[in-house]
Every structure is written in structure tokens, then in C-alpha cells.
Amino acid sequence: MGFHSRNKFFNTDQSTKTWGRLGRFRAKWLVPTFAIAIVSISWMLHGTTPIPAQDIPTTLIMGTSADYKPFEFHDTSSGEDKIVGFDIDIANRLAQELGFKLEIKDMEFNGLIPALQSGRVDFVMAGMTPTPERQKNVDFSDIYYTSQNTIIAKKEANLTTTEVLKGKTVGAQLGSLQQEVAEKIPGATVVTRNRVPDLIQEINAKRIDAAIVEDTIARPYAAVYPDLNFAVIPNKDGGYAIAFPKGSKLVQPFNQVMANMKQDGSLDALAKKWFEDQGKPAGLGFQQIIPSIPFILGGVWVTLAFTFVSALLGFAWAIVLALCKISTLKPLRWLANAYTSIFRGTPLILQIALVYFATPQLTGYNIPAFQAGVIAFALNSGAYVSETLRAGIMAVDRGQREAAMSLGVPYSLMMKDIILPQALRNILPALANEAINLLKDSALVSTIGAADLLRRATIVGAEKYLYFEPLIVAGVVYYVLVMLLTIATSALEKRLQKSA
Amino acid sequence: MLRTENLHKSFGSLNVLNGITTVINTGEVVAILGPSGSGKSTFLRCLNLLETPTQGHIFFKDIDITRPQSNILKMRENIGMVFQHFNLFPHMTVLQNITYAPMRVRKQTKADATTIALNLLQKVGLEEKAHVYPARLSGGQKQRVAIARTLAMQPEMVLFDEPTSALDPEMVKEVLEVMQDLARSGMTMAIVTHEMGFAREVASRILFINEGQIAEDAQPEQFFSNPTCDRAKIFLEKMLK
Numbered sequence: 001m002g003f004h005s006r007n008k009f010f011n012t013d014q015s016t017k018t019w020g021r022l023g024r025f026r027a028k029w030l031v032p033t034f035a036i037a038i039v040s041i042s043w044m045l046h047g048t049t050p051i052p053a054q055d056i057p058t059t060l061i062m063g064t065s066a067d068y069k070p071f072e073f074h075d076t077s078s079g080e081d082k083i084v085g086f087d088i089d090i091a092n093r094l095a096q097e098l099g100f101k102l103e104i105k106d107m108e109f110n111g112l113i114p115a116l117q118s119g120r121v122d123f124v125m126a127g128m129t130p131t132p133e134r135q136k137n138v139d140f141s142d143i144y145y146t147s148q149n150t151i152i153a154k155k156e157a158n159l160t161t162t163e164v165l166k167g168k169t170v171g172a173q174l175g176s177l178q179q180e181v182a183e184k185i186p187g188a189t190v191v192t193r194n195r196v197p198d199l200i201q202e203i204n205a206k207r208i209d210a211a212i213v214e215d216t217i218a219r220p221y222a223a224v225y226p227d228l229n230f231a232v233i234p235n236k237d238g239g240y241a242i243a244f245p246k247g248s249k250l251v252q253p254f255n256q257v258m259a260n261m262k263q264d265g266s267l268d269a270l271a272k273k274w275f276e277d278q279g280k281p282a283g284l285g286f287q288q289i290i291p292s293i294p295f296i297l298g299g300v301w302v303t304l305a306f307t308f309v310s311a312l313l314g315f316a317w318a319i320v321l322a323l324c325k326i327s328t329l330k331p332l333r334w335l336a337n338a339y340t341s342i343f344r345g346t347p348l349i350l351q352i353a354l355v356y357f358a359t360p361q362l363t364g365y366n367i368p369a370f371q372a373g374v375i376a377f378a379l380n381s382g383a384y385v386s387e388t389l390r391a392g393i394m395a396v397d398r399g400q401r402e403a404a405m406s407l408g409v410p411y412s413l414m415m416k417d418i419i420l421p422q423a424l425r426n427i428l429p430a431l432a433n434e435a436i437n438l439l440k441d442s443a444l445v446s447t448i449g450a451a452d453l454l455r456r457a458t459i460v461g462a463e464k465y466l467y468f469e470p471l472i473v474a475g476v477v478y479y480v481l482v483m484l485l486t487i488a489t490s491a492l493e494k495r496l497q498k499s500a
Numbered sequence: 501m502l503r504t505e506n507l508h509k510s511f512g513s514l515n516v517l518n519g520i521t522t523v524i525n526t527g528e529v530v531a532i533l534g535p536s537g538s539g540k541s542t543f544l545r546c547l548n549l550l551e552t553p554t555q556g557h558i559f560f561k562d563i564d565i566t567r568p569q570s571n572i573l574k575m576r577e578n579i580g581m582v583f584q585h586f587n588l589f590p591h592m593t594v595l596q597n598i599t600y601a602p603m604r605v606r607k608q609t610k611a612d613a614t615t616i617a618l619n620l621l622q623k624v625g626l627e628e629k630a631h632v633y634p635a636r637l638s639g640g641q642k643q644r645v646a647i648a649r650t651l652a653m654q655p656e657m658v659l660f661d662e663p664t665s666a667l668d669p670e671m672v673k674e675v676l677e678v679m680q681d682l683a684r685s686g687m688t689m690a691i692v693t694h695e696m697g698f699a700r701e702v703a704s705r706i707l708f709i710n711e712g713q714i715a716e717d718a719q720p721e722q723f724f725s726n727p728t729c730d731r732a733k734i735f736l737e738k739m740l741k
Contacts (some may be wrong), residue, residue: 403587
């Protein structure tokens with residue numbers, strides 16, 4: 001499936017190319033100098049031959065939620081998608097020093113801890129604070145960054161301390177530490193959104209009065225939204241740490257490397273790079289996202305491939321279901337009808353989430369987002385199309401069936417060659433509609449992180465602190481695609497009518 | 501060739517056939533006549549099991565085809581059927597309509613099937629329509645193609661279910677002529693029809709069905725000039741007026 005290609009954006013394997021693996025690093029300070037020479041020479045001779053080291057696997061998967069600039073976010077300004085940020089730099093450094101290959105998995109923040117627990121990822125760096133609640137479920141490294149929280153509100157609202165937030169509606173990112181902070185504000189009504197840019201937009205729309213956001217995240221928005229006020233909440237506890245599955249052997253070596261980074265000043269250097277060198281955005285609105293438009297357009301292929309594969313599989317499945325529905329066997333009819341009823345009676349987005357999150361737990365297969373989306377869509381679309389198809393089959397003149405039977409044509413051939421082609425012609429407009437619906441609904445796979453059009457647009461939005469512009473770009477692209485599909489199907493219909 | 505034994509058919513509480521026992525011999529052309537609703541079409545449709553009899557047996561060449569384990573498909577290959585509404589496949593050309601079953605069911609090669617089909621089309625006078633879709637044909641032409649389609653399977657017997665009833669009057673003749681040629685060639689035929697002239701001229705035997713039973717089984721000459729049962733007399737009076 002096309003989705004595998006997204007890994008190419010995410011593999012940060014320059015570590016092995018430029019630094020070699022763990023053995024070389026350890027040799028530098030654990031064994032006499034001549035050993036360095038031997039190891040280095042052998043490494044140079046053998047290229048990237050791994051030197052076995054401790055208990056660290058050669059590849060580690062890091063989970064993050066890359067909508068948290070400047071800690072982790074998608075950089076699309078080169079037209080390609082790269083996840084960058086403070087956390088990512090630290091992770092790359094860890095990979096260099098400990099000699100593992102780093103793979104980054106991007107997901108929603110509130111899915112990170114479940115991902116650790118289910119073994120989808122080996123560790124998580126996502127600006128995560130070790131709260132007692134989280135510590136029950138995962139292990140944490142030492143704190144590598146101490147955070148402060150900021151109250152963001154309209155300037156005229158004058159909401160600068162937690163005390164005056166009483167009775168107000170306060171937003172926070174779902175599953176984040178700030179949500180807990182907000183919930184501790186007496187008398188405040190807390191609402192959550194999946195992403196920080198959503199919160200900013202809600203303040204602008206005056207749906208919420210204020211939002212609690214991590215300080216370094218909040219700061220860049222000040223440049224983009226001059227009518228917002230940013231007030232730092234004095235820090236009592238908090239700070240970010242790396243999360244691991246319970247009992248992970250990675251904690252100790254990770255802490256060791258980070259202690260070194262604190263000592264040699266490289267951690268401070270990274271903080272300076274990411275938190276202070278944030279220049280003002282160049283240009284306004286659409287001008288800003290122009291460099292990212294190729295990246296958004298890259299999602300067209302994901303969206304089209306997704307729609308095409310789902311439609312095809314869904315259609316094949318619909319034929320099976322429709323044949324069951326017109327079967328003379330009662331149990332088959334009953335099963336097909338029950339199936340249809342369930343899949344038409346529950347939300348598609350729920351079906352997607354179930355397939356994506358339940359498959360690894362039930363089967364152990366770590367299903368990629370694209371595949372999970374295709375399966376959910378095919379199952380769902382099959383239910384709808386099977387009804388249309390059944391009606392189409394029933395609408396084919398009874399005499400067609402009798403003529404085929406009287407010629408000794410077996411049932412399967414009769415369906416394939418005589419009945420279905422005529423049924424399809426009858427329902428072609430309905431099928432075209434279904435394809436258009438699939439195309440638009442494909443945006444739902446962005447919820448499980450597939451890099452489709454909508455997902456890419458929101459990624460660009462988070463990167464540029466803009467909300468509407470990337471969405472409008474995506475909207476125009478969707479509209480053009482739907483129009484092209486409409487034109488194509490009506491041309492096909494005309495051609496079919498001619499031959500009839 | 502075909503024998504029925506005490507054939508019954510009911511749709512729900514409606515009894516359409518009430519015990520029909522008869523034989524159709526090889527080479528016979530049997531015209532099945534009767535007032536509408538008498539069950540003559542149902543009887544014909546039972547013969548190739550398009551309708552399943554509720555009771556009784558049908559023997560095709562002494563094999564009981566009403567037994568559950570009988571090979572219905574094989575039987576149908578050998579008993580062709582021509583319908584009132586032609587039932588040509590609209591998404592196929594005339595040639596494809598005719599060659600489809602021979603190729604897919606009889607496993608003939610495309611070349612063989614095409615040769616046979618063109619030959620049949622020539623016989624029904626439509627060889628120039630081979631690559632036309634059925635929608636472009638007149639009713640009479642459609643029915644002639646339908647007959648060619650049936651004959652392409654080289655059946656041992658052909659059932660005709662009111663083959664001219666859906667046709668405009670001026671097209672009836674062309675279809676009847678084709679059927680007459682077929683009868684002359686020695687084909688075993690069972691024909692449900694309202695064409696009294698045709699039945700009299702072409703049929704070798706008349707089955708008159710009334711209320712789901714055979715009311716009269718006679719030679720055409722005798723049936724038309726001197727029917728024995730009263731129902732047949734009334735029927736003929738109306739039809740021949």
C-alpha cells in the first residue's frame with residue numbers, strides 16, 4: 001500500500017551513517033585509546049556493520065504527536081514532510097550515542113500512552129510531563145526540559161491569572177498536562193480540543209474564553225495574533241521527560257546520555273536553537289503556505305489511492321453481500337442483512353478507530369493507518385452498495401434470468417455475464433455518488449494519521465500557526481477532484497446509454 | 501421424448517395445473533391451446549422446470565428430471581425455449597446473444613460458435629444484423645434472433661411460449677414462417693399460441709387445456725372441424741370469429 005512510503009520521511013538514519021553505532025561511542029570513554037583506533041578502522045572498513053551493544057535493539061520506534069511546535073512538528077516548507085523540533089533533535093542525539101536506528105511514529109497525543117502499552121512504540125517524546133497518573137502506566141526518564149504554562153486569551157478579556165478564570169470556559173489539549181492544570185482551576189469549565197491550533201482558533205471565535213498552553217508552544221502565536229494576550233502561570237512542578245513502557249531497559253542508558261548532554265551544554269544549545277530563534281513569519285496568510293502547497297498536494301495521491309482501493313474492495317464485498325441477500329438460503333440472507341444494519345447504523349469514524357486500534361490487540365498485526373482505513377471504508381461502503389446492488393439486480397427483467405436458465409447457463413455465469421452487467425448499468429449513477437462520497441469521507445482517515453489531503457493541510461496549519469488558509473487549499477483540491485469524478489462518470493453514463 | 505405424469509402446480513392456494521399426463525414424441529409439433537388463465541403457459545414452463553411442479557413427474561428421454569438430484573442444467577441445454585417478450589440480452593450484440601451459451605455452456609470455440617450463429621442468422625434472414633444491439637431491432641427481428649439463439653444450442657426440442665403475442669400484427673408472419681421452416685426440418689416443438697391458423701396448418705397435434713387439465717388431445721383437422729368438448733367449441737367460436 002502506498003502508505004508505506006511515508007516511512008521514508010520518517011527514517012532518521014543519518015545517525016548510523018555519520019557516527020556509527022553504540023560500540024564506537026562507548027569505546028571513546030570506556031576503553032583505552034588504541035581500542036578507538038581499532039574499532040574506528042574496523043567500522044570504516046565494514047561500513048555500517050553494527051557492533052553489538054548492551055540490550056538496545058538496532059531499531060527503536062519513537063512515538064510523538066507532531067503538532068507541538070517547537071518540540072515536534074512537521075516541516076513542510078521544502079515541499080517534503082519532515083518531523084523536526086527540540087524533542088526530535090534530542091532523539092536523534094540519543095540514537096547517535098546509543099547506536100540505534102530511530103523511527104518516528106506520529107499520532108494523536110492521547111494515543112501515545114496506549115501505544116507504549118500495546119508495544120506499538122518503544123518510547124515517547126512528545127513534551128510529556130510525568131504525572132502520578134501517567135507514572136502508574138509508564139516509566140519516565142529524568143526531566144530534560146522544565147515547562148511553564150501560559151494563559152492565552154483575548155487582550156480585552158484581561159484574563160491573566162488562574163484566579164480570574166473562575167466561571168470562564170478554559171480550553172486545553174486533550175490528554176495533555178495542561179488539561180489537568182485547567183481542571184484544577186476552581187470554577188472553570190474545561191473544554192478540550194485535539195490540537196493546540198484548534199484552541200487558538202476557538203479563542204479567536206470566542207467559543208472559549210482562554211486556553212492553557214505550554215509556554216514555548218504558546219509564544220510563537222503572539223507574533224501571529226497580536227490581539228491575544230499571553231500570561232505565564234508561575235511554575236510549581238512539571239517538566240518534560242521521555243516515557244517508556246513499564247520496566248523498559250532503555251531508561252538507564254537514555255538518562256546517561258541526557259546527563260551528558262546537560263553537562264556538555266548541548267541541551268542548552270538545542271533549547272536556544274528551538275525556543276529563541278523563532279523569527280517572525282514571512283508574509284501573511286496564503287503567501288506563507290505557498291512553499292507548503294506541494295506538500296499538501298502530495299496528499300492528493302494518498303487520497304485518490306485510498307478512495308480507489310476502498311471503492312474497489314468495497315464494491316467486491318458489496319457483490320458478495322448482495323448475492324447473499326437475494327439467496328434462497330435464509331441464514332445467508334439474515335447474516336447479510338444483519339451486517340448491513342450494523343455497518344449502516346454506526347458512525348464510520350468509529351469503525352475506522354476500531355479497526356485501527358483493535359487490530360493490533362486482537363491479531364498482533366500492527367496495521368498501518370492506510371490499510372486500517374481501507375478496510376474500514378470497504379466494510380462500510382460494502383454495506384451501502386450491497387443495498388443499491390440488490391435493488392439493481394431486482395430491477396433487471398425477470399425474463400433475462402429465465403432466458404439464461406432456459407439456455408442451461410449456470411447460476412454463477414448468469415450472475416456474472418447477464419444479470420450483474422445490467423444491474424450495474426441501472427445503478428451507475430448511484431455508484432458514482434458513492435465514489436464521490438468515499439472521496440470526501442476519505443478525509444476521515446486523517447484522524448488515524450494517514451497523510452491524506454486533510455491531514456497534510458492541518459499539519460501545515462500547525463506548522464505555520466495558520467488555520468483557515470491550508471484548509472481552504474485542501475477544500476479547493478477536494479472540490480476539483482469531486483468535479484473531475486463527476487464529469488468522468490457522466491461521460492461514462494452517456495457512453496453506456498449509447499450502446500443500450 | 502417428453503412425458504408428464506399427473507402434473508400439478510399451485511401458486512399458494514391457487515391450483516393452476518390439476519394433473520396433466522401426456523407424451524410429446526420426437527418430431528411432433530404440439531400446439532397447446534386454451535382460454536387465458538387455463539394454465540397452458542404454466543404447463544409449458546414446467547416442462548423445462550422454469551416452474552417447479554408441486555406434484556407429479558416429468559420424464560425427458562425416460563429420465564425423471566423432477567427428482568432433486570437430476571441435472572437440470574443438462575436438461576435445459578437440450579430443451580430450448582422461446583419467450584413472448586424475446587428476453588434477448590440487451591448488453592450484447594445479436595451475435596454475442598447467439599454465441600454466448602454455446603461458448604460458455606457447450607464449450608464451443610469462438611470460431612465454431614460464430615460460424616453456427618451466422619448460419620442461423622442467415623436462416624432467419626438477419627445476417628446483416630449480427631453486430632447490432634437488440635435495442636435497434638424491431639419486435640419481429642428480435643424474436644427471430646431469439647429463435648436463432650435457442651437453436652444455436654442445438655436442442656432436441658424447443659418450447660415456444662406465445663412467441664407472437666407481443667408482436668405488431670405485420671410482424672407476426674415473419675416469425676411464424678421461421679417456425680414453420682423449423683417444424684418442417686423435423687424439430688420437436690411445443691407451442692403455446694393464439695394463432696389458430698398457424699396451429700391448424702403447422703401443428704401435428706393439438707392439446708386443448710382448460711382449468712389445468714387436458715380437455716382435448718386431437719389431430720388439428722379433427723379439433724378445428726369437430727371439437728368434442730363444449731369448452732373447446734366456445735373457445736373456437738370466439739377465436740375464429
